[in-house]
Amino acid sequence: MNLLGIDTSTRSTVLGLQLGSELVDRTSADVDTHxxxxxxxxxxxVREAGIGIKDLDAIVFGQGPGSxxxxxxxxxxxxGLGYGLGIPVVPVSSMACIAQSVISEINPPFVFVGLTARLEEVYYGAYKFEENIAVPVIPEGVVDVSELPQLPVGDWLGCGNAMPGLSSKIQEATGVSFKSISSxxxxxxxxxxxxxxxxxxxxESVSAMQATPVYLREQVASRPGKR
Incomplete structure (x- = not known):
């Protein structure tokens, strides 16, 4: 199976190919490459990997939240690529991808991801580890840090760029104490x-024209009392 992967939800351009069991990584830290x-x-x-663009079976992309x-x-x-090639695309949560990176290295029971949104609002996701895959424990969302949902009791690792400045408020709101924190x-x-x-x-793939970003910001606008 040949998969193309793309994620531009952060300042880096995450780009690569999975060719069977082989991984080809062309990630760039230069935001201009977006x-x-x-x-x-x-x-x-694709050319350097020795395949044709038409040899791709699907495109995997980070759908956010993010930039x-x-x-x-x-x-x-x-x-554009998926439609032109007539192949499906696979949307992946960028926060789940962050959790997966932590889980694959440290293997904690639970991972909380907190990313800065605006003021003291955070994008959040909570995951457990099943069959080497980050699986959501609760739906992802974006809220004021004081309104974060309670998390199940367990050993939690916290990660994401919101953690250094807001970790104490996040822990108070979620009711858990993080064993370690990675920003x-x-x-x-x-x-x-x-x-x-x-x-x-x-x-869990979709057609190319069904590929959509996830901003989560719409959840803020829809909640009563939020402006």
Whole structure:
């Protein structure tokens, strides 16, 4: 199975191929590649891997939450390529991808991901580890830090860029104490494609034109009392 993976939800351009059991990583830390170089990078990646673009079976992409501009770029590329090639696409939560990167290295029972939104609002996700895959414990969302949902009792690791500044408030709101905190975890191509391959094999792909970003911000607008 040949999968192309793309995630531009952060400042990095996460890009790579899964060719059977082989992984080819072309991730770049340069935010400018989001718009200027992603298509040439894909063409170069496929050519260097020794396959044709038509040999791809599916495209895996990070659907957010994250950078508004980055998500729009990724979705546009995925829709165009997927539609043109007539292949399915596999949306993967960028927060689940972060959790997967932590889980694959440390293997804690539970992982909480907190990303800065605005002021003291956080994007959040909570996951457990099943069959080497990050599985959501609660639905992802975005709320004021004081309104975070309670988490199941257990050994939790906290990660994401919201953790250093808001960890005490997050722990108070969720009712758990984090065993350790990592602010450095970001999506990687290995973990994006691990989750994407898992979802693809479970039939959780969609048509190219159904590829959409997840901002979660809409949840804020829909809650009473939020402006």
């Amino acid at each position: 718009s200027r170089e992603i298509l040439p990078s894909i063409e170069s990646l 508004f501009t980055g998500l729009r770029i990724a979705v546009g590329v995925v829709q 450095e975890a970001v999506p990687s191509i290995r973990n994006l494609l691990s989750l994407g391959s898992f979802k693809f094999n479970r039939g």
